[in-house]
Amino acid sequence: GAGVSQSPSNKVTEKGKDVELRCDPISGHTALYWYRQSLGQGLEFLIYFQGNSAPDKSGLPSDRFSAERTGGSVSTLTIQRTQQEDSAVYLCASSRRRDTEAFFGQGTRLTVV
Amino acid sequence: EDQVTQSPEALRLQEGESSSLNCSYTVSGLRGLFWYRQDPGKGPEFLFTLYSAGEEKEKERLKATLTKKESFLHITAPKPEDSATYLCAADTTLHGSSNTGKLIFGQGTTLQVKP
Numbered sequence: 001g002a003g004v005s006q007s008p009s010n011k012v013t014e015k016g017k018d019v020e021l022r023c024d025p026i027s028g029h030t031a032l033y034w035y036r037q038s039l040g041q042g043l044e045f046l047i048y049f050q051g052n053s054a055p056d057k058s059g060l061p062s063d064r065f066s067a068e069r070t071g072g073s074v075s076t077l078t079i080q081r082t083q084q085e086d087s088a089v090y091l092c093a094s095s096r097r098r099d100t101e102a103f104f105g106q107g108t109r110l111t112v113v
Numbered sequence: 114e115d116q117v118t119q120s121p122e123a124l125r126l127q128e129g130e131s132s133s134l135n136c137s138y139t140v141s142g143l144r145g146l147f148w149y150r151q152d153p154g155k156g157p158e159f160l161f162t163l164y165s166a167g168e169e170k171e172k173e174r175l176k177a178t179l180t181k182k183e184s185f186l187h188i189t190a191p192k193p194e195d196s197a198t199y200l201c202a203a204d205t206t207l208h209g210s211s212n213t214g215k216l217i218f219g220q221g222t223t224l225q226v227k228p
Contacts, residue, residue: 033214042221043200048214056213091156098214099204101147104156
Protein backbone atom coordinates (compact mmCIF):
# COMPACT_ATOMS: atom_id res chain seq x y z
CA GLY A 1 0.00 0.00 0.00
CA ALA A 2 0.93 3.63 -0.25
CA GLY A 3 0.81 4.43 3.46
CA VAL A 4 2.06 3.10 6.76
CA SER A 5 0.14 -0.01 7.75
CA GLN A 6 -0.29 -1.26 11.31
CA SER A 7 -1.82 -4.47 12.58
CA PRO A 8 -3.90 -5.35 14.38
CA SER A 9 -6.13 -2.27 14.49
CA ASN A 10 -7.43 -3.30 17.89
CA LYS A 11 -6.07 -5.71 20.47
CA VAL A 12 -7.64 -6.72 23.76
CA THR A 13 -5.40 -8.79 26.00
CA GLU A 14 -5.40 -10.06 29.54
CA LYS A 15 -3.04 -8.59 32.08
CA GLY A 16 0.21 -10.53 32.14
CA LYS A 17 0.06 -11.72 28.55
CA ASP A 18 2.58 -10.75 25.86
CA VAL A 19 1.52 -8.83 22.74
CA GLU A 20 3.15 -8.07 19.40
CA LEU A 21 2.27 -5.05 17.31
CA ARG A 22 3.32 -4.85 13.68
CA CYS A 23 4.22 -1.92 11.45
CA ASP A 24 4.76 -1.92 7.69
CA PRO A 25 6.37 1.39 6.73
CA ILE A 26 6.20 3.17 3.41
CA SER A 27 8.52 1.44 0.93
CA GLY A 28 11.94 3.08 0.77
CA HIS A 29 11.62 4.91 4.09
CA THR A 30 14.76 4.33 6.10
CA ALA A 31 13.57 5.88 9.37
CA LEU A 32 10.85 4.32 11.50
CA TYR A 33 9.38 5.51 14.79
CA TRP A 34 7.04 4.16 17.45
CA TYR A 35 4.92 6.49 19.57
CA ARG A 36 2.27 5.92 22.21
CA GLN A 37 -0.84 8.03 22.69
CA SER A 38 -2.84 7.62 25.87
CA LEU A 39 -6.31 9.04 26.40
CA GLY A 40 -6.03 12.77 26.89
CA GLN A 41 -2.26 12.68 26.53
CA GLY A 42 0.07 13.82 23.83
CA LEU A 43 2.18 11.54 21.69
CA GLU A 44 4.95 9.88 23.68
CA PHE A 45 8.11 8.84 21.80
CA LEU A 46 9.15 5.22 22.28
CA ILE A 47 11.90 4.23 19.82
CA TYR A 48 13.56 5.28 16.55
CA PHE A 49 15.04 2.99 13.90
CA GLN A 50 17.45 3.94 11.17
CA GLY A 51 17.53 0.92 8.90
CA ASN A 52 17.57 -2.09 11.20
CA SER A 53 19.41 -0.29 14.00
CA ALA A 54 17.79 1.56 16.89
CA PRO A 55 20.04 4.50 17.79
CA ASP A 56 17.42 5.93 20.14
CA LYS A 57 15.51 3.68 22.53
CA SER A 58 15.22 6.33 25.19
CA GLY A 59 11.42 6.37 25.23
CA LEU A 60 10.82 2.70 26.02
CA PRO A 61 9.13 2.88 29.44
CA SER A 62 10.48 -0.38 30.87
CA ASP A 63 12.37 -3.53 29.98
CA ARG A 64 9.01 -5.16 29.22
CA PHE A 65 9.02 -3.19 25.98
CA SER A 66 11.20 -4.15 23.03
CA ALA A 67 11.20 -3.61 19.30
CA GLU A 68 12.99 -4.86 16.26
CA ARG A 69 13.11 -4.08 12.58
CA THR A 70 14.12 -6.51 9.88
CA GLY A 71 15.13 -6.03 6.27
CA GLY A 72 14.96 -2.30 6.73
CA SER A 73 11.22 -2.65 6.53
CA VAL A 74 8.76 -4.31 8.92
CA SER A 75 8.97 -3.52 12.61
CA THR A 76 7.48 -5.32 15.59
CA LEU A 77 6.88 -3.78 19.00
CA THR A 78 6.62 -6.39 21.74
CA ILE A 79 5.20 -5.79 25.19
CA GLN A 80 5.78 -8.57 27.69
CA ARG A 81 3.67 -9.20 30.78
CA THR A 82 1.23 -6.45 29.86
CA GLN A 83 -0.13 -4.15 32.56
CA GLN A 84 -3.28 -2.04 32.57
CA GLU A 85 -1.20 1.12 32.26
CA ASP A 86 0.02 -0.16 28.89
CA SER A 87 -3.45 0.48 27.46
CA ALA A 88 -3.05 3.13 24.76
CA VAL A 89 -2.93 3.67 21.02
CA TYR A 90 0.44 2.66 19.62
CA LEU A 91 1.39 4.64 16.52
CA CYS A 92 4.08 3.84 14.01
CA ALA A 93 5.52 6.37 11.57
CA SER A 94 8.13 6.31 8.85
CA SER A 95 10.10 8.94 6.95
CA ARG A 96 12.32 8.90 3.89
CA ARG A 97 15.26 10.14 5.93
CA ARG A 98 15.84 11.04 9.54
CA ASP A 99 15.19 14.75 8.98
CA THR A 100 12.16 14.65 6.72
CA GLU A 101 8.48 14.58 7.59
CA ALA A 102 7.11 11.44 9.17
CA PHE A 103 3.94 9.72 7.99
CA PHE A 104 1.86 7.89 10.55
CA GLY A 105 -0.17 4.71 10.43
CA GLN A 106 -3.68 4.49 11.82
CA GLY A 107 -2.43 2.98 15.08
CA THR A 108 -3.12 -0.11 17.16
CA ARG A 109 -5.50 0.40 20.07
CA LEU A 110 -4.31 -1.85 22.89
CA THR A 111 -6.61 -2.57 25.81
CA VAL A 112 -5.30 -4.57 28.75
CA VAL A 113 -8.06 -6.06 30.92
CA GLU B 114 13.74 20.42 29.52
CA ASP B 115 12.42 20.45 25.98
CA GLN B 116 8.77 21.43 25.91
CA VAL B 117 6.04 22.19 23.38
CA THR B 118 2.83 23.88 24.53
CA GLN B 119 -0.26 24.42 22.39
CA SER B 120 -3.10 26.83 23.01
CA PRO B 121 -5.98 26.91 23.26
CA GLU B 122 -6.77 23.31 24.20
CA ALA B 123 -10.10 23.57 22.43
CA LEU B 124 -11.54 26.06 19.98
CA ARG B 125 -15.05 26.39 18.62
CA LEU B 126 -15.58 28.48 15.52
CA GLN B 127 -18.49 29.26 13.28
CA GLU B 128 -18.01 28.41 9.64
CA GLY B 129 -16.14 31.25 8.01
CA GLU B 130 -14.76 32.63 11.30
CA SER B 131 -10.97 32.84 10.92
CA SER B 132 -8.64 32.22 13.85
CA SER B 133 -5.15 31.09 14.85
CA LEU B 134 -3.73 28.21 16.87
CA ASN B 135 -0.56 28.72 18.86
CA CYS B 136 2.40 26.41 19.43
CA SER B 137 5.08 27.66 21.81
CA TYR B 138 8.31 25.71 22.07
CA THR B 139 11.27 25.66 24.41
CA VAL B 140 13.82 23.31 22.92
CA SER B 141 17.53 23.35 22.32
CA GLY B 142 18.68 23.27 18.73
CA LEU B 143 15.36 23.32 16.91
CA ARG B 144 15.79 21.68 13.53
CA GLY B 145 12.21 21.70 12.37
CA LEU B 146 8.64 22.39 13.51
CA PHE B 147 5.94 20.07 12.22
CA TRP B 148 2.17 20.49 12.09
CA TYR B 149 -0.16 17.50 11.91
CA ARG B 150 -3.92 17.05 11.78
CA GLN B 151 -5.49 14.13 13.63
CA ASP B 152 -9.06 12.94 13.15
CA PRO B 153 -10.71 10.71 15.80
CA GLY B 154 -9.54 7.12 15.58
CA LYS B 155 -6.84 7.88 13.02
CA GLY B 156 -3.13 8.56 13.01
CA PRO B 157 -1.78 12.08 12.60
CA GLU B 158 -1.74 13.40 9.03
CA PHE B 159 1.23 15.52 8.01
CA LEU B 160 0.50 19.15 7.10
CA PHE B 161 3.64 21.31 7.18
CA THR B 162 7.30 21.50 8.12
CA LEU B 163 8.92 24.82 9.01
CA TYR B 164 12.67 25.10 9.41
CA SER B 165 13.57 28.72 10.07
CA ALA B 166 12.09 31.82 11.67
CA GLY B 167 10.10 33.87 9.19
CA GLU B 168 9.17 30.87 7.08
CA GLU B 169 5.55 30.48 6.01
CA LYS B 170 3.71 27.64 4.29
CA GLU B 171 0.16 27.44 3.00
CA LYS B 172 -2.27 24.70 2.08
CA GLU B 173 -5.85 25.52 1.18
CA ARG B 174 -7.31 27.39 4.17
CA LEU B 175 -4.29 26.76 6.41
CA LYS B 176 -1.14 28.82 6.79
CA ALA B 177 1.68 27.99 9.18
CA THR B 178 4.25 30.53 10.37
CA LEU B 179 7.34 30.25 12.57
CA THR B 180 9.19 32.62 14.90
CA LYS B 181 12.10 31.88 17.21
CA LYS B 182 9.75 31.00 20.06
CA GLU B 183 6.45 29.92 18.55
CA SER B 184 4.51 28.79 15.54
CA PHE B 185 1.02 29.73 14.46
CA LEU B 186 -1.48 27.82 12.38
CA HIS B 187 -3.84 30.33 10.81
CA ILE B 188 -7.19 29.02 9.59
CA THR B 189 -8.97 31.29 7.13
CA ALA B 190 -12.72 30.95 6.61
CA PRO B 191 -12.84 27.44 8.11
CA LYS B 192 -15.35 24.81 7.07
CA PRO B 193 -16.86 22.01 9.18
CA GLU B 194 -14.49 19.53 7.53
CA ASP B 195 -11.58 21.37 9.14
CA SER B 196 -12.77 20.06 12.51
CA ALA B 197 -9.97 17.94 13.98
CA THR B 198 -7.18 17.99 16.53
CA TYR B 199 -4.13 19.91 15.34
CA LEU B 200 -0.77 18.84 16.70
CA CYS B 201 2.57 20.55 16.51
CA ALA B 202 5.89 18.83 17.14
CA ALA B 203 9.48 20.01 17.46
CA ASP B 204 12.43 18.13 16.06
CA THR B 205 14.91 18.27 18.92
CA THR B 206 18.05 16.83 17.42
CA LEU B 207 20.75 18.24 19.66
CA HIS B 208 24.02 19.73 18.51
CA GLY B 209 23.80 18.20 15.08
CA SER B 210 23.40 14.68 16.41
CA SER B 211 21.46 12.41 14.13
CA ASN B 212 21.09 9.67 16.70
CA THR B 213 17.72 10.67 18.04
CA GLY B 214 14.39 10.50 16.26
CA LYS B 215 12.39 12.10 18.99
CA LEU B 216 9.74 14.61 18.06
CA ILE B 217 8.38 16.53 21.06
CA PHE B 218 4.63 16.84 20.57
CA GLY B 219 2.29 19.37 22.09
CA GLN B 220 -1.01 18.26 23.62
CA GLY B 221 -2.93 19.49 20.59
CA THR B 222 -5.75 21.92 19.90
CA THR B 223 -9.14 20.40 19.20
CA LEU B 224 -10.95 22.53 16.66
CA GLN B 225 -14.68 22.34 16.10
CA VAL B 226 -16.19 24.31 13.21
CA LYS B 227 -19.95 24.62 13.28
CA PRO B 228 -21.99 25.21 10.12
